[in-house]
Amino acid sequence: xxxxxxxxxxxxxxxxxxxxxxxxxxxxxxxxxxxxxxxxxxxxxxxxxxxxxxxxxxxxxxxxxxxxxxxxxxxxxxxxxxxxxxxxxxxxxxxxxxxxxxxxxxxxxxxxxxxxxxxxxxxxxxxxxxxxxxxxxxxxxxxxxxxxxxxxxxxxxxxxxxxxxxxxxxxxxxxxxxxxxxxxxxxxxxxxxxxxxxxxxxxxxxxxxxxxxxxxxxxxxxxxxxxxxxxxxxxxxxxxxxxxxxxxxxxxxxxxxxxxxxxxxxxxxxxxxxxxxxxxxxxxxxxxxxxxxxxxxxxxxxxxxxxxxxxxxxxxxxxxxxxxxxxxxxxxxxxxxxxxxxxxxxxxxxxxxxxxxxxxxxxxxxxxxxxxxxxxxxxxxxxxxxxxxxxxxxxxxxxxxxxxxxxxxxxxxxxxxxxxxxxxxxxxxxxxxxxxxx
Amino acid sequence: xxxxxxxxxxxxxxxxxxxxxxxxxxxxxxxxxxxxxxxxxxxxxxxxxxxxxxxxxxxxxxxxxxxxxxxxxxxxxxxxxxxxxxxxxxxxxxxxxxxxxxxxxxxxxxxxxxxxxxxxxxxxxxxxxxxxxxxxxxxxxxxxxxxxxxxxxxxxxxxxxxxxxxxxxxxxxxxxxxxxxxxxxxxxxxxxxxxxxxxxxxxxxxxxxxxxxxxxxxxxxxxxxxxxxxxxxxxxxxxxxxxxxxxxxxxxxxxxxxxxxxxxxxxxxxxxxxxxxxxxxxxxxxxxxxxxxxxxxxxxxxxxxxxxxxxxxxxxxxxxxxxxxxxxxxxxxxxxxxxxxxxxxxxxxxxxxxxxxxxxxxxxxxxxxxxxxxxxxxxxxxxxxxxxxxxxxxxxxxxxxxxxxxxxxxxxxxxxxxxxxxxxxxxxxxxxxxxxxxxxxxxxxxxxxxxxxxxxxxxxxxxxxxxxxxxxxxx
Numbered sequence: 001x002x003x004x005x006x007x008x009x010x011x012x013x014x015x016x017x018x019x020x021x022x023x024x025x026x027x028x029x030x031x032x033x034x035x036x037x038x039x040x041x042x043x044x045x046x047x048x049x050x051x052x053x054x055x056x057x058x059x060x061x062x063x064x065x066x067x068x069x070x071x072x073x074x075x076x077x078x079x080x081x082x083x084x085x086x087x088x089x090x091x092x093x094x095x096x097x098x099x100x101x102x103x104x105x106x107x108x109x110x111x112x113x114x115x116x117x118x119x120x121x122x123x124x125x126x127x128x129x130x131x132x133x134x135x136x137x138x139x140x141x142x143x144x145x146x147x148x149x150x151x152x153x154x155x156x157x158x159x160x161x162x163x164x165x166x167x168x169x170x171x172x173x174x175x176x177x178x179x180x181x182x183x184x185x186x187x188x189x190x191x192x193x194x195x196x197x198x199x200x201x202x203x204x205x206x207x208x209x210x211x212x213x214x215x216x217x218x219x220x221x222x223x224x225x226x227x228x229x230x231x232x233x234x235x236x237x238x239x240x241x242x243x244x245x246x247x248x249x250x251x252x253x254x255x256x257x258x259x260x261x262x263x264x265x266x267x268x269x270x271x272x273x274x275x276x277x278x279x280x281x282x283x284x285x286x287x288x289x290x291x292x293x294x295x296x297x298x299x300x301x302x303x304x305x306x307x308x309x310x311x312x313x314x315x316x317x318x319x320x321x322x323x324x325x326x327x328x329x330x331x332x333x334x335x336x337x338x339x340x341x342x343x344x345x346x347x348x349x350x351x352x353x354x355x356x357x358x359x360x361x362x363x364x365x366x367x368x369x370x371x372x373x374x375x376x377x378x379x380x381x382x383x384x385x386x387x388x389x390x391x392x393x394x395x396x397x398x399x400x401x402x403x404x405x406x407x408x409x410x411x412x413x414x415x416x417x418x419x420x421x422x423x424x425x426x427x428x429x430x431x432x433x434x435x436x437x438x
Numbered sequence: 439x440x441x442x443x444x445x446x447x448x449x450x451x452x453x454x455x456x457x458x459x460x461x462x463x464x465x466x467x468x469x470x471x472x473x474x475x476x477x478x479x480x481x482x483x484x485x486x487x488x489x490x491x492x493x494x495x496x497x498x499x500x501x502x503x504x505x506x507x508x509x510x511x512x513x514x515x516x517x518x519x520x521x522x523x524x525x526x527x528x529x530x531x532x533x534x535x536x537x538x539x540x541x542x543x544x545x546x547x548x549x550x551x552x553x554x555x556x557x558x559x560x561x562x563x564x565x566x567x568x569x570x571x572x573x574x575x576x577x578x579x580x581x582x583x584x585x586x587x588x589x590x591x592x593x594x595x596x597x598x599x600x601x602x603x604x605x606x607x608x609x610x611x612x613x614x615x616x617x618x619x620x621x622x623x624x625x626x627x628x629x630x631x632x633x634x635x636x637x638x639x640x641x642x643x644x645x646x647x648x649x650x651x652x653x654x655x656x657x658x659x660x661x662x663x664x665x666x667x668x669x670x671x672x673x674x675x676x677x678x679x680x681x682x683x684x685x686x687x688x689x690x691x692x693x694x695x696x697x698x699x700x701x702x703x704x705x706x707x708x709x710x711x712x713x714x715x716x717x718x719x720x721x722x723x724x725x726x727x728x729x730x731x732x733x734x735x736x737x738x739x740x741x742x743x744x745x746x747x748x749x750x751x752x753x754x755x756x757x758x759x760x761x762x763x764x765x766x767x768x769x770x771x772x773x774x775x776x777x778x779x780x781x782x783x784x785x786x787x788x789x790x791x792x793x794x795x796x797x798x799x800x801x802x803x804x805x806x807x808x809x810x811x812x813x814x815x816x817x818x819x820x821x822x823x824x825x826x827x828x829x830x831x832x833x834x835x836x837x838x839x840x841x842x843x844x845x846x847x848x849x850x851x852x853x854x855x856x857x858x859x860x861x862x863x864x865x866x867x868x869x870x871x872x873x874x875x876x877x878x879x880x881x882x883x884x885x886x887x888x889x890x891x892x893x894x895x896x897x898x899x900x901x902x903x904x905x906x907x908x909x910x911x912x913x
Contacts, residue, residue, distance in 0.1 A: 035886045037696045040529040044520045045499030047783045047887075048513075049486065055478070066482040068503035082483070089479055092557050097475060120523040127527045136698045138886035168699045174826050176698065245578040246616035247623070255619050308473075351702075354822040356833060357851050357910030359621045364831050366824040368702075385824040387831060387855070415887035417781075438829050438855055 001028050001050065001145050002157050004071065009149035011076045012054065012083055016151055021057040022083075023101065025279055026050060026069075026147035029419055032119035034139045036167065039130035041123060049418070050145075052079065055280075056086040060095040100303040100313065102281045105154035110276055114161030114184035116141050122165070125188045129195055130169075137167025141186070144419055146275045158275035160184075160421065164413045165191065168369065169198045175205040175382055178224070178349055178369040182411040201370065210373050210381040212436060218344030219434040220337050220374075223408040223426040228350040230265070230325055230424060232363055233392065238267075238290045239320035240299035244309050249358050249392070250296065257361075257393055259294040260400040264328035266290055267300060267316075272324030273411065274421045278302075282315035290322070294397075323422040330403025330427055337404060339377040340430055345386075346372045346379065361392040364437075387438040395431060404428040439463045440591045440601045442505075443487065447593040449507050452514050454521060456492040456534035458594040459510070460740060461485075462782035469556065470582035471563040474571070477582075479556070486782035491517040496525030497532045501783040529696075530768050538763070539596040540744060544737035546604035547730055548633025559583055559634075562643070569646035570613045575657060576650050577621070578614040583607060584880075585634070592742050600738045606892075607634045608880065609642040615653035622656035622850055624649040624835055625817060627674075629878040629892070630731045652836065655848050661909030662837045662852035668812025669854055669905040670805060673875035675834055677895035678818040680793055681882070683858035684716075684723055685893070687827040688750060689884075690761025690773055691788040701884040702825030705859055706756070708769055714756040717862030722796040723751035725760060725774040732894035733878030734791035738775065741786050745775035750793075754863075762788050780889035787885050792878075792894035798868025805867045805901045807843040813907050814838040814845065815852045823858075831855040851910025864905065869898030 009024040016022055028050040035042045050069040055062055065082045069075045122139055141163035148156040164182040177198045181191050221229070236242035237250045248254070269276060270286035277283055280303050289297040300316035317323065332340055345367070353365035366387045372379045391397075404427040412422035443461035450459070463485040470477040487510060488501040498520020500513040525532075554562075563581040570579040585607050592600040612625035626649060628640040637643075671679060691697055692704040706714070716723075727735050727745040736745055743763050750758055761769060762777025765788050777786040806814070820833030837852030838845045856864075878894035 031887075033887050035696070037529045037694070037698075041524040041527050042529045042696050043497070043499070043785055043787075044524050045488075045501070045785060046513075046516050046520070047501045049501070049503050049783055051484075062478045064478055064480050066480075066484075068484050068486055070506060070509060071504045072506050072509070082481075085481065089481070089556070092555075092560075093479070094476060096478060120519075123523060123527070134695075136695055138699060140887060166699065170695075170698060174703055178699075245614060246621045247578060247614050251621060252619050351825050352822045354820040354831075354833075356820065356831070356853055358820075359619060360911055362910065364820075364822050366822070366829060368825050385826065385829060387822075387824070387829050389831065416883065416890055438831070438857075 002147065002159065005147045006149060006155060008052065008076050008079050012079055013151040015080065015083065019058055021101065022151045023055040023281060024149045025053040026145060027418055028145040029142060031140060031142035031419055034119060034123050036126060037136045039127055039133055039135040041127065044123060054079065054082060054086065056083060056090060057099065057101065058090055060099055061090045061093045062096050062099055063089040063093065098304045098307040100307040102154065103152055105152050106283045107155045108276055109157045111159035112161065112184055115186065116161055116163055117186050122186060125191065129192045133199060134170040135167050136170065137165065139163065139165045140415055140419060144421060148277055148281045150281055154281055156277045156281065160273055162273065164411055166413045169202055171202050171205045174385065175209065176369050177201045204372065204379055205370060205382045207381050209384050211384045212386055214437050216433045216435050218341055219431045220341045220346050221429045221431065222348050223410060223428050225347045225350040226426050226429050227410055227424050228353050228365060230327065230426065232353040234321050234325065238300045238322060240301040240305040240309060240311055241320055243299050249355060249361055251359050252361055252393065253296045259291065259393065259396045261293045262330050262400060262403055263294050263396050264292055266326045267322045267324055268326035268425065269324050271326065271425065272423045274323045278315045278317050282313060284315040288314050325424045327426045329405045329407050332402040332404045332430060334404045334406040334428060337428055337430065338374055338379065340402065341374050342377055343375050345383065346374050356389050362389065363392060364389040386436045388434050389437045390435040395434065399432040401430040401432050439589050443591045444593060446505060446507060446510055450511055450514050452491060452518055452595065454491045454493050454518050456537045456594065456596060457514060458490045458592060458598065459487055460782065461487040461591045462588065464586065464588045467585040468582065469559055469563060470580065471560065471567045472580045474564065474567055476560055484781065488782050488785065489514040489517045491521040492532050492534050492537055493521045493525055494533065495531050496521035496528060498524060499785050530764065536767060537594065537596065538742050539594055539598040540738055540742035541599050542737055544602045546631050546735065548605050548631065548635060554634060566611060566642065566646035570650040573650065573654055575615045575617050575654060576613060577616045581611040581646065583609050592738065592740065594742070598742050600742055602736055602738065604631050605633050606631050606733065607637055609637055609640055611642065611645050611649060613649040613653050615657050617657050620657060622653050624652040629733050629880055630876055631733055631735055632731055656850040659848040659850045661911060662813060662849040662907065663839065664908035666904050667907050668809045669902045669907060670809065670812060670814040670840065670899060672814065672816035672899050673873065673897045674877050675815050675818050676795060676897035676900055677877040678821055678832060680795055680895050680897060681790065681893065682821060682823045683827060683830055683861065685760065685790040685793045687858060688760045689788045690759040690765035690769055690771065693759060694765060694768055697884065700886050702827065705826040705828045708771060710756055711758055711771060715754050715863065716751050716756045717754045718865040719754045720798055720865050720868045721751055721754045721862055724749050724794050724796060725776065726792045726794055727775065729792055729876065729896065732792040732876050732896060733892045734894045739777045739786065740779045741777040743775040743777065748774050760788055760790060762786065778891060780891040784885070784887060784889045789884065789891055790882065790893040792896065794895060795897040795900065797871045797874045797898045799870055800867040801870055802873050802899055805869060805899060806840055806845060808867065809840040809843060812840045813849065813852055814840060828858050830858060849909065852907070853909065854905050854907045856905055861902065864902045865900055866903045867901035869900060873899040
C-alpha cells in the first residue's frame with residue numbers, strides 16, 4: 001500500500017502546473033472483524049479499504065477531493081481525473097485567507113509490526129474459552145496505514161498492526177463486567193486469564209442490586225469512566241477555535257475558574273500509537289500541555305486556526321481534538337481505591353455523557369456495567385443505573401480528592417469509517433462528592 | 439454504476455448455496471462558509487462492494503474497494519471462508535433458504551447535480567452567514583450545504599436484482615452569541631431526501647438573521663425554571679425524543695443482546711410485544727420508508743427485504759419491534775425491513791429508518807392554551823440516555839415559558855429528564871397535521887464495527903404532562 005500511495009502521489013505531483021501545490025493523504029486498513037453474542041459469533045468479516053485524499057492549492061485557493069482506491073493500475077488515472085476536477089473547482093473560488101500548509105519537507109516513516117494470528121483462530125479461542133458465559137463483544141484486528149505526501153517532496157508513512165478485543169460478560173439484564181484486551185501481539189493465554197478474572201468478578205454482580213436515591217455521594221471513577229469525562233471535554237474543550245469563538249465547555253476557565261492543581265492534561269503524541277504527522281503534513285510536537293496544574297495551558301491549534309487567529313500551529317487535527325490524551329497521575333494506589341472511597345459509589349464505566357449547560361461546564365451521563373455501592377471500603381452491592389449531573393469544576397475541582405498513581409493506557413476502539421489510532425493514558429479519580437439526579 | 443457492478447457480479451464464482459454482492463457508490467460535496475470566509479470545498483467519491491456468503495449454518499462477509507474481477511473474487515472467497523469458519527459457532531443457524539431473491543428498483547426524487555451552480559450556492563451560503571453579522575456579541579457564524587447522491591445495487595446468485603438511487607441536499611447553519619461567561623447557540627438543519635430544489639422551501643433562506651436574533655434573545659433570557667410541569671415539544675425535538683426513547687429501545691438486535699457491549703440493551707423485552715402499554719392511547723408510531731422526502735426512504739433494505747409502512751405502536755400499545763429479516767427469524771417476531779448498512783464496508787444490522795409519530799387532532803394553539811405552567815422546547819442540543827434506553831436527560835437550544843395558556847417569555851438552557859417507560863404515558867395532546875414536520879439526522883451511531891447512518895423522524899408537536907424540567911447553571 002505504501003509504494004502504491006507514493007507512486008500515485010508522485011505521478012500527480014509530476015503533472016502539476018508551475019503554480020500549483022498538492023497535498024496527498026492515504027487512510028487505509030486491512031481489518032478483520034468478529035462480533036459475538038452469547039459467546040457465539042454474531043457477524044464476522046473482513047474489510048480492505050484505501051481512502052485517498054488530495055488537496056490542490058493555487059493562487060491561495062484550495063479545494064480537496066477524496067476517493068476510494070482500488071489498489072489497481074487504474075487508480076492513477078482516477079486520481080488524475082480528481083485532480084482535473086479540483087482545477088475546475090479552484091477557478092470558482094476566491095482566495096482563502098486562512099490557508100496554511102507545511103512547506104518545509106519533514107519526511108518520516110514510523111510504525112509497529114505486530115503478531116496477529118489468523119482471525120479464525122481468535123474466533124475459536126473466544127467462543128471456546130467463553131463457553132458457558134454470556135459474552136458479548138467485538139474483535140477488530142489488522143493493519144492500519146496512514147500516509148502523507150506533498151509536492152514539496154515530503155513523504156510520511158505510518159503503519160501499525162494491532163488488535164482490540166472488547167467484551168462484556170453479562171450476568172443478567174444490564175449487570176455486566178466490561179473488559180478489553182488490546183495490543184500488538186495476541187496471546188490466547190492472556191485473553192483467557194482476563195476472561196477468568198472477569199468471570200470471578202461476575203459473582204459480585206449476583207448480589208441483590210441497590211437503587212440509590214438522588215443525592216450526593218462519594219465516588220471513585222475508574223480510568224474507563226474518567227475517559228468518558230475527558231472524552232466529553234475533548235469535544236471543543238481544548239480547541240483554539242472554540243476558545244476564540246467562546247464556545248468551549250471550559251469557557252469559565254478563560255475567566256479565572258480553575259480545576260484542582262492535581263489536574264494536568266496533555267496531548268502526548270510521543271507515547272501513543274497515532275501517526276506523528278497530521279492530515280496536512282505538519283509534524284506533531286511530542287507533547288502539548290492543555291491543562292497544567294488546574295489552569296488552562298495551550299490549546300490545540302490547527303493550521304487553519306493558526307492563520308485565522310494569528311497563533312502558532314501545533315499540528316492539531318482539523319477538529320482540534322486530542323488523539324493521545326495524557327492525564328498526570330496522583331498519589332493514590334489503585335489497589336487502595338476502595339479503602340479510600342470508604343463509603344460511596346465505585347463507577348467502572350460511565351455512558352452517554354453530554355452537556356446540561358455547556359458554557360457552565362455542567363455535564364450529565366449515567367453509570368454503566370459494573371458499578372457498585374461500597375461500604376467500609378468493601379463492595380456491598382451492585383447499583384442500578386444512576387444519572388449524574390454535575391459541573392466539571394466540582395468534579396475535577398473542589399471535589400477531587402485524589403488521582404491514582406497507576407494509570408491505564410486505553411486504546412480507542414472506535415471503528416466509525418475506519419479503525420482509530422487514538423488513545424488515552426488516564427488514572428482513576430476519587431471524588432468527595434458527585435451529584436446524582438435520577 | 440449498476441451495470442458495472444452487474445457485469446462484475448456475473449463474472450464471479452462461488453460454490454456456496456447463497457452469495458450476494460452489495461455495491462455502493464456515494465458522492466458527497468460539502469460547501470460551507472464560516473465567518474464570511476468560504477471554507478475549502480470537500481468532494482468525495484466513495485465506491486466499494488460487500489460480498490456475503492451464507493452456507494448451512496454459517497455467514498461471512500468481506501468488503502473491498504478493489505472492484506477489479508480479481509479483487510471481488512478474492513473478497514468473495516474470503517467471505518466464503520468466514521462462513522465456513524463460523525458455521526458451527528454462530529449465534530443463529532443460518533440457512534441459504536431464508537435468503538430472498540428480490541427484484542426491483544427505486545429512484546428517489548431530486549437531483550443534486552442540477553443548477554444552481556457551485557458559485558450560486560456559495561452566494562446563498564455567504565448571504566445567510568453575512569445576515570447573521572451585526573452585533574458584536576455574535577461570535578460564530580457558519581452556513582453549509584451537503585450534497586449527497588447514493589446509488590446502491592444488491593445482486594444475489596439466486597436471481598435477486600435490486601437497484602436504488604437517492605439524493606439529498608442538506609442545508610445547515612449555526613450562530614453563537616457570547617456575553618461574559620455565557621454563550622448561546624441557535625442552529626438550523628434540514629435533512630431530507632431530494633435535490634437542491636428543496637433548499638428554497640427548507641427555511642434556509644432567511645435563517646441567518648433569525649438565528650442571530652434568537653441567539654441574542656437567549657443571552658438576555660432567564661434560565662429555564664425548574665419544577666414538574668407540562669412540556670410542549672416541537673417536531674424537531676420530538677425527532678430526538680422518538681429516536682432515543684422509542685427507536686433504539688425497539689431495535690430487535692438490542693433486545694436480542696447483540697448491542698450490549700456497545701450501544702446498549704433495551705428495557706423492552708420480547709414478551710412485551712402485543713401487550714405492553716408503551717404510551718398513552720394518543721401515541722401512534724410507524725416505521726414508514728415510503729415518505730418520499732424523508733431521509734431514510736427506500737424500497738428494499740440492505741438484505742433485499744421489501745420495505746413497507748408498518749405500525750410499531752398503535753393507540754399506545756406496543757405491536758412490533760424494529761427488526762430485519764435475520765432478527766425476526768432469531769426472535770420469532772414480525773418486524774420491519776430495517777436491516778441497513780451505513781456504507782459498502784459495513785454489514786447490515788437493525789437500524790431505524792423513517793420512524794414517525796402519526797399526527798393527532800390538536801392544534802398548536804389549543805395545546806398552548808391548555809397549559810397552566812409549562813415550557814415549549816425546540817431544537818435539540820444535548821442528549822443522554824442510559825444503556826437500557828430508559829433514564830434520559832435531553833436539552834434544547836430554545837425554550838418558551840407558558841403560563842395560564844399564554845407564552846410569556848423566552849427561557850434559555852431548557853432541559854428535561856425522565857424515564858422512557860413512564861414518559862410516553864404522560865403524552866396528553868398530539869398535534870394535528872398542521873404541526874407535522876419531517877426531520878432527520880445523518881449520524882445515528884451503533885454497531886460493532888461502528889456505523890453512523892441517516893434516519894428520518896417525522897412528528898407533530900406533542901404535549902406531555904408532569905415532566906421534570908430545569909435550566910442551566912448549577913444543578
